[in-house]
Structures are given as C-alpha cells and as structure tokens.
Amino acid sequence: MHLNKSDLNKNIAENNRMTGNDYLKSIAYSNLADEKIQNEVQEILANSEISSQNINIFFQSVNYYNKKTENKDLIKSGFVNSQNINLIYDEAKIQIGVLVSEKNGKLLFIEKLAFQQPYQVLKFNNRAELNDYLMNK
Numbered sequence: 001m002h003l004n005k006s007d008l009n010k011n012i013a014e015n016n017r018m019t020g021n022d023y024l025k026s027i028a029y030s031n032l033a034d035e036k037i038q039n040e041v042q043e044i045l046a047n048s049e050i051s052s053q054n055i056n057i058f059f060q061s062v063n064y065y066n067k068k069t070e071n072k073d074l075i076k077s078g079f080v081n082s083q084n085i086n087l088i089y090d091e092a093k094i095q096i097g098v099l100v101s102e103k104n105g106k107l108l109f110i111e112k113l114a115f116q117q118p119y120q121v122l123k124f125n126n127r128a129e130l131n132d133y134l135m136n137k
Contacts, residue, residue, distance in 0.1 A: 027133060028079035028123040032062050032110075033071050037078060041121055044108050048100040062119045074118050099130070109133075 030037045038059060045055050066074065097111035107124040124130045 027129065028081065029075065030079045030121050031066075031074040031118045032059075032121055033066050033074045033118075034077035037121070038062070041108065041110065044100055044102050047103060050100070065119060069118070079123065 032038055032041060042055055042059065045058075046052065095112050095114060097109055100108050100110075102108055102123075107127065107130055109122045109124060109130060110119065111122075112119050122133065124133065
C-alpha cells in the first residue's frame with residue numbers, strides 16, 4: 001500500500017473524527033527498518049530478560065518481512081511522531097503486541113497488526129498513554 005501525504009492527512013482526519021481525540025500526537029513510532037532502532041529494541045528486550053534466541057527469531061521475522069516488501073512505505077530510520085503516520089487499520093485483523101519497560105521507565109510496545117502490515121514499535125511515557133492508544137484505536 002502506498003500512501004502519499006494527502007492520503008495520510010485524510011487518514012489522520014478520519015481517525016480523529018472516529019475517536020474524537022488526539023491521543024496519538026506524542027507517541028514515537030518506528031517500523032524497525034534500520035539497524036540503530038533494531039539494536040535499541042534488542043537491548044530493551046534483553047534487559048527485560050527475553051532470551052537471545054527469542055530475540056533473534058523475532059528479528060529474523062522482522063527482517064524477512066522488511067526484505068520481502070523492500071521496505072516500501074516503512075519508516076526508513078529512527079522514530080517519528082505518530083501524528084504523521086496515523087493509518088487506519090482493519091481491527092478485525094489485528095494480531096499481537098508485546099509490552100516491555102525501558103530502564104528509564106518508558107514503555108515500548110512492539111506489535112504486528114496483520115500479516116500484510118509491517119512490524120511497528122511505539123514508545124509511551126506511561127501506562128495511561130498506552131491505555132489511550134489501545135482503547136481508542
């Protein structure tokens with residue numbers, strides 16, 4: 001799926017109309033497409049006592065997806081403000097997410113929304129922000 005800026009603005013407006021709030025404006029978002037972010041997430045997962053074998057398997061899957069899709073329409077590097085990437089998802093197809101705490105107390109939520117959707121990672125300052133994201137999605 002290719003979205004231009006006009007499509008993104010329409011999706012943002014539609015999501016805001018549907019939810020009636022701006023709960024996503026301060027969430028940091030990434031598709032795990034670059035080595036720096038992958039290393040950061042690997043470190044956070046390891047600090048959360050997730051086995052290196054499971055971490056490696058997870059990133060094999062992430063990299064397989066990214067390679068097969070040629071990283072099209074992904075955030076190429078770093079985190080961006082989620083206000084700029086707010087897509088509309090088919091909630092009936094949403095799959096799974098994993099929540100881990102960073103050393104600084106922030107929360108990292110890694111999710112795979114659907115088979116055809118990219119992996120994504122979001123950073124939250126606290127559980128209230130996470131709750132708002134999950135409940136208003």
